[in-house]
Every structure is written in C-alpha cells, then in structure tokens.
Amino acid sequence: MFTGSTRPTHRRVRDSAPLAVGDSLERRAAASSLLAGFGSSTLRAKLLVPPARAMGEGGELAAEKHVRYIVTVEKKKDSFESLVMEHIRLNGAYWGLTTLDLLHKLDAVDAGEVIQWIMSCYHPESGGFGGNVGHDPHVLYTLSAVQVLCLFDRLDVLDVDKVADYVSGLQNEDGSFSGDIWGEVDTRFSYIVICTLALLHRLHKINVQKAVDYIVSCKNLDGGFGAMPGGESHAGQIFCCVGALAITGSLHHIDRDLLGWWLCERQCKEGGLNGRPEKLADVCYSWWVLSSLIMIDRVHWIDKDKLAKFILNCQDKENGGISDRPDNAVDIYHTYFGVAGLSLMEYPRVKPMDPAYALPLDVVNRIFLRKGY
Amino acid sequence: MSHSKALLILCPDMLTAWNSRKMVLSVSYDFTKLKDELQLCTMILSYSPKNESTWSHRRWVIKKVSEHHQDMSGLIERESLLVKEIAEKSKMNYRAWRHRCWLISYMTREQVLDELKKSARWNELHVADNCCFHYRRSLLLALLDSRCIEGENSLDYKSEVHLLWKEELRWNEMLIRRYQGRESLWIHRRFLSQWWVKFLLSGEEMECCAAGISLVDLFLSQEIYLLSDCLNVPADEFGEACIQAELAALYILWISKQVPAVKPQLEERLHSLGSLEDVLARACPERSRLWTHLIA
Numbered sequence: 206m207f208t209g210s211t212r213p214t215h216r217r218v219r220d221s222a223p224l225a226v227g228d229s230l231e232r233r234a235a236a237s238s239l240l241a242g243f244g245s246s247t248l249r250a251k252l253l254v255p256p257a258r259a260m261g262e263g264g265e266l267a268a269e270k271h272v273r274y275i276v277t278v279e280k281k282k283d284s285f286e287s288l289v290m291e292h293i294r295l296n297g298a299y300w301g302l303t304t305l306d307l308l309h310k311l312d313a314v315d316a317g318e319v320i321q322w323i324m325s326c327y328h329p330e331s332g333g334f335g336g337n338v339g340h341d342p343h344v345l346y347t348l349s350a351v352q353v354l355c356l357f358d359r360l361d362v363l364d365v366d367k368v369a370d371y372v373s374g375l376q377n378e379d380g381s382f383s384g385d386i387w388g389e390v391d392t393r394f395s396y397i398v399i400c401t402l403a404l405l406h407r408l409h410k411i412n413v414q415k416a417v418d419y420i421v422s423c424k425n426l427d428g429g430f431g432a433m434p435g436g437e438s439h440a441g442q443i444f445c446c447v448g449a450l451a452i453t454g455s456l457h458h459i460d461r462d463l464l465g466w467w468l469c470e471r472q473c474k475e476g477g478l479n480g481r482p483e484k485l486a487d488v489c490y491s492w493w494v495l496s497s498l499i500m501i502d503r504v505h506w507i508d509k510d511k512l513a514k515f516i517l518n519c520q521d522k523e524n525g526g527i528s529d530r531p532d533n534a535v536d537i538y539h540t541y542f543g544v545a546g547l548s549l550m551e552y553p554r555v556k557p558m559d560p561a562y563a564l565p566l567d568v569v570n571r572i573f574l575r576k577g578y
Numbered sequence: 579m580s581h582s583k584a585l586l587i588l589c590p591d592m593l594t595a596w597n598s599r600k601m602v603l604s605v606s607y608d609f610t611k612l613k614d615e616l617q618l619c620t621m622i623l624s625y626s627p628k629n630e631s632t633w634s635h636r637r638w639v640i641k642k643v644s645e646h647h648q649d650m651s652g653l654i655e656r657e658s659l660l661v662k663e664i665a666e667k668s669k670m671n672y673r674a675w676r677h678r679c680w681l682i683s684y685m686t687r688e689q690v691l692d693e694l695k696k697s698a699r700w701n702e703l704h705v706a707d708n709c710c711f712h713y714r715r716s717l718l719l720a721l722l723d724s725r726c727i728e729g730e731n732s733l734d735y736k737s738e739v740h741l742l743w744k745e746e747l748r749w750n751e752m753l754i755r756r757y758q759g760r761e762s763l764w765i766h767r768r769f770l771s772q773w774w775v776k777f778l779l780s781g782e783e784m785e786c787c788a789a790g791i792s793l794v795d796l797f798l799s800q801e802i803y804l805l806s807d808c809l810n811v812p813a814d815e816f817g818e819a820c821i822q823a824e825l826a827a828l829y830i831l832w833i834s835k836q837v838p839a840v841k842p843q844l845e846e847r848l849h850s851l852g853s854l855e856d857v858l859a860r861a862c863p864e865r866s867r868l869w870t871h872l873i874a
Contacts, residue, residue, distance in 0.1 A: 335594070339594075340593065340594050341593055341594040343593060385597075387596075387597060387600055387634075387638060389638070426769060426772065427765070427769070433676070433680070435679060435682075435719065436676055436679065437672065437675065437679070437708070437709060439672060462871075462872060465868075465871075466868065466872065470761075470828075470868075474864075481708055482765055483707070483762055484670060505871075506867045506871055507867065507868075
C-alpha cells in the first residue's frame with residue numbers, strides 16, 4: 206500500500222495530440238512517484254481526451270460504479286493503468302481487492318485465480334514476494350500478498366515460517382528494517398514487517414523492543430515521524446510509525462496531543478487532508494491521517510463531515526473510481542484510500558476497517574480470534 | 579549492465595534491474611564504475627526526480643564509496659548541489675530532500691555551517707517549500723549534536739550556534755513579515771522559538787539586558803508584538819492576511835504548550851489583545867476543535 210499513486214494526476218485536458226515518447230517517459234516518471242511513497246505525482250501529462258465525468262456535488266458513494274471500475278481494471282491487463290502499474294501489480298491487487306471487500310463485493314473476483322497469481326509472485330528460495338511475476342522480492346509486496354490472502358482467508362497456502370523468516374531477517378542491528386537484501390532503511394519497512402508478522406502470528410521472530418526503539422528515534426520535535434531519524438514528518442510515514450507502535454502495544458511513546466495537532470493541521474479549507482505543510486489536499490491522506498488520528502484517539506479534532514464531502518467530490522460517478530482531488534483522473538490507489546477513509550468515518554454500507562492493519566475489521570478479528578498456527 | 583541500463587532509462591521503477599546492477603557492482607570495488615552509476619542516476623532523476631528506486635540506488639553507491647574513501651567532502655558537496663538543482667524543478671520533493679538530509683551525517687562541521695550559509699538565499703526564494711526549511715532545521719540540529727560541541731572548542735562552538743540561532747530568528751521574522759500566510763515560515767519559527775526559550779530559561783545566555791526585564795520576557799514581548807501586527811494586517815483579496823493571523827495565533831499557542839513554564843508570562847503579555855482563547859477564537863474559528871482541546 207505504500208507505493209503511492211498509480212498514475213499521474215492530470216486535469217482533463219482538451220488536447221488530442223498523440224502520445225510522444227517524451228510523454229510516456231513523463232508518465233512513467235509520474236508512475237514512479239509510486240515507490241516514492243505516499244503522494245501522487247504533480248506531473249501533468251497530455252492525454253487523449255478521456256470520457257467526460259459526471260462531477261459536481263459529491264452526494265452519495267457510487268459503490269456499484271467503483272466495484273465495476275475495479276473489476277474492469279483488474280481484467281484489462283493491457284490498459285494504460287495496468288502497464289504503469291506493472292511492477293507493483295501486487296500492491297494494486299491489495300488496493301482493488303480490499304476496496305471490493307469493503308463494499309461487500311469480494312466475490313466479484315475469482316478467488317482461486319487471484320491466489321494462484323499471487324503465489325506466482327512468490328520466491329520460494331527467499332520467502333518474499335515480488336511486485337509481479339519474475340520481479341525481485343521486497344517487503345512492500347510481501348505485505349500486500351499476506352493482506353490479500355487474509356481477505357480470502359487463505360493464509361494456509363503460505364509457508365508461514367518461510368515468509369516470516371524473510372521479513373524478520375531484514376531487521377538491522379539498530380532495530381530498523383531494510384526493504385530487501387540491498388539494505389535501504391525506511392520506517393515504512395518497520396511497519397510492513399511488524400504488520401506482516403503480526404498477521405502471521407510470528408512477531409516473536411524479531412527484536413520488538415529494538416524495533417520500537419528505532420521507530421521512537423524517528424520521532425521529530427513537531428510530534429511527527431519521518432522516514433529515518435531526523436527525517437521530515439510526513440503523514441504516510443506517521444501512519445507507518447503509529448501503526449507499528451499500535452500493533453506492538455507501544456503507543457505510550459507518542460505525545461498524542463502534539464501529534465494530533467500536527468495531523469489536524471493537515472485539514473485544508475475545502476475539507477481534504479494533505480500530507481505535509483503547504484501541500485494540496487489529496488484523497489490518499491484521508492487514510493494516512495485519519496487512521497493515525499483514530500489510533501491516537503484524536504479524530505474528533507478534525508471536521509469529518511467536510512472530509513467526507515471532499516472524498517465524495519473526488520468520485521467519477523459515471524465511470525467509477527476516485528481521484529486524488531476533484532476533477533482529476535481516477536486510479537485504483539485513490540479509489541481504495543477514498544473508500545477506506547469513508548470506512549473509518551463509518552460511512553453507511555461500507556465495512557468498518559482496522560486502522561492499524563489496514564484491513565476490514567471482520568478479517569482482522571478472524572485472524573486474531575481464531576487460534577494461531 | 580547495458581540491458582538493465584536501457585530498461586531503467588525507460589522504467590526507473592524496475593527494482594529488479596537496479597538489483598542486478600548492484601549484484602554486478604558488488605563483485606569488486608571499482609570507483610569509475612560507481613561514478614558512472616551516479617551519472618546514470620543523475621540522468622534518470624533529471625526526468626524522474628521523485629523516483630524512489632533511483633535515490634535509494636544512489637545512496638547504496640555512496641555508501642560503497644564511503645567504505646573505501648576517507649574524504650567524502652567533495653562528493654557530498656556535489657550531491658548537495660545536485661539536490662538543490664533537482665529541487666529547483668521539482669518542488670517539495672520529499673525523496674530529494676530526504677537524500678540531502680541523509681548527506682548531513684557525512685558532513686564535517688565546516689560543511690554544515692557552509693550549507694546553512696549557502697542555502698539561505700535559496701530558501702528566501704522558496705518560502706512555501708517546507709522541505710528546504712526542514713533541511714535547515716536538520717543542519718541546525720547537527721550543530722547541536724554532541725560530536726560537534728564537545729571537546730576543546732566546545733565553548734566557541736556553543737557561542738557560534740547561539741549567534742546563528744539569533745540570526746535565524748531575525749531572518750525568519752523578516753520573511754514572515756514579507757510573505758504573508760506562509761505555513762513553512764511559521765513552522766520554522768515554532769522550532770526556533772521552542773529551543774530558544776528553553777535555552778534562555780536555562781540561564782546560559784550571559785548577555786545583559788535592561789534591568790528588571792529578563793531575556794525571556796523580552797523575547798516573549800517581541801513575539802506578542804509580532805502577533806499583534808499579524809492580527810492587524812488589513813484583509814487582502816487572496817485571504818493571506820487571514821491565514822497569517824491564524825498561523826500567528828497558533829504559533830503563540832505552540833510556545834505556551836511546548837514551554838509551559840512561560841505560559842503565565844505569555845498570558846500576561848497578551849493582556850491587551852485578550853486571552854489566548856479570545857485570540858484563537860478570532861483568528862482561527864475553523865480550527866476550534868483543535869485549540870479548544872489543547873487549551874483545556
């Protein structure tokens with residue numbers, strides 16, 4: 206879930222110029238902001254005129270349209286969206302399928318087919334998952350694989366200890382985690398490993414105290430957390446640190462008022478949330494900021510109605526899907542975060558979500574109430 | 579290597595391609611090849627400035643170089659310059675600035691001071707870019723780091739930092755008055771003041787002042803004066819004066835919460851403007867949920 210937007214945000218441009226090589230590079234560059242993290246690209250790509258959108262008043266959640274949009278994207282493997290997402294298809298699977306489950310429509314896909322595809326991204330030698338078939342393993346995709354299997358209640362297809370050993374083996378001396386064997390450290394990876402191991406009932410495989418200490422060392426003077434010690438506070442990184450501390454029962458390390466203050470200042474005039482000071486509101490922060498606020502019990506400090514209206518305003522009510530902000534093109538990533546944000550605000554007919562595990566509550570309950578294996 | 583290069587130029591996200599290059603480069607240390615690698619990254623970053631895999635690969639290369647070279651100062655200086663150039667075209671680029679902050683751990687004290695000096699002008703031209711102010715905060719914190727202020731020069735170092743801090747506060751105020759409603763500037767001031775007030779309270783500052791007024795009092799009066807100016811700016815068509823008032827009020831709340839010892843003095847100084855609650859109610863009614871809980 207941490208690989209960011211799946212496509213460049215762009216206005217609906219009345220420009221019928223064909224794509225040039227430069228354009229596609231620009232688009233890939235935009236798509237590459239995915240692995241850059243949490244925000245969507247600010248590149249504006251020239252595109253063929255997309256179909257007109259039914260925008261305007263947010264009104265209600267067009268659930269059926271979104272379901273249809275997700276199922277279509279999942280099937281169209283040669284579409285533009287699929288192509289730019291190719292290397293992170295596993296993340297896309299998590300975003301799309303979790304959204305379907307939140308809208309009570311997980312049965313719209315063939316579970317067997319999905320699980321087979323997921324397992325084709327598995328590397329039995331290492332125990333990790335790649336972003337797509339044949340891609341190198343990385344924790345980013347391993348968590349998505351585990352989360353999707355949780356949705357289908359099929360963790361039994363995993364060699365649980367092998368996967369657990371892969372992620373736990375990436376802990377460093379100082380308690381931090383690398384994303385893969387090449388060593389890049391980031392607090393996102395701390396969350397990913399902790400979440401993965403907790404879902405697999407294997408948290409004991411890491412040094413939890415050291416992991417917690419490292420995360421706490423990334424706490425900033427403004428109450429927020431960055432990617433590494435001293436890193437700029439960023440809503441996405443904050444979610445990862447707060448989530449990891451929540452899962453390990455270590456929320457007492459957080460100054461809730463101070464962090465709550467930082468998070469609340471993310472709410473912009475129109476009701477949407479941004480990820481850092483001076484940035485534009487973006488639907489994905491409806492999740493990162495909101496779940497963090499819920500975990501530290503400060504969500505009543507923001508205007509939830511305004512936020513809900515903002516999210517609903519970002520829908521494409523004719524073709525389905527949600528975009529980062531009103532009038533932009535939709536993508537799977539923002540569709541997921543928009544619905545997830547509404548779930549956290551108890552929007553009717555959307556399943557409730559667990560803010561720490563980023564999965565529907567009934568899925569998480571099933572995992573923890575059943576005896577572990 | 580040439581295949582993965584071609585692939586990465588088209589698709590810098592191909593983690594697998596970057597990994598294959600790391601595998602080849604790991605076989606034996608070759609400085610020329612590593613320099614070429616940095617060039618490849620620079621080229622990709624010129625059109626893909628936010629690409630995480632590229633920045634990450636760059637750090638891997640630099641770490642490899644640092645294992646074989648003692649003097650990294652030239653390399654680090656060029657890296658810092660590269661980020662500056664990329665940041666010019668790609669505003670608020672988290673990945674780029676994160677890289678620049680990461681470089682600080684390789685910098686000498688002189689380099690840190692130099693970076694502070696050199697980057698001030700850039701910041702003045704990009705007052706809405708929170709990343710560049712965060713970078714400055716990281717540099718200032720590095721100067722406060724124990725490895726910088728221990729040893730035989732520690733007193734000199736300490737007084738140098740204090741002078742720098744004072745100048746930073748003055749510079750920040752100048753920018754705040756010039757550019758209305760810029761959140762990054764106020765957030766920078768929150769950081770600066772919090773440390774400054776705590777430092778003044780610790781009694782380390784030896785400068786004399788007018789009898790009967792402590793340095794803390796003087797500082798707080800100046801901040802209230804700034805608040806008052808911000809609350810009285812006439813409204814403008816862009817709503818910036820409004821935002822300025824809101825940010826100023828929240829700034830005062832910040833000091834009162836972060837340094838509780840000065841809360842009574844602040845409230846006394848605020849007297850003519852009303853209570854802190856009054857000020858907040860007038861300046862930021864939309865954030866009432868936030869500050870009513872904080873004041874309580």
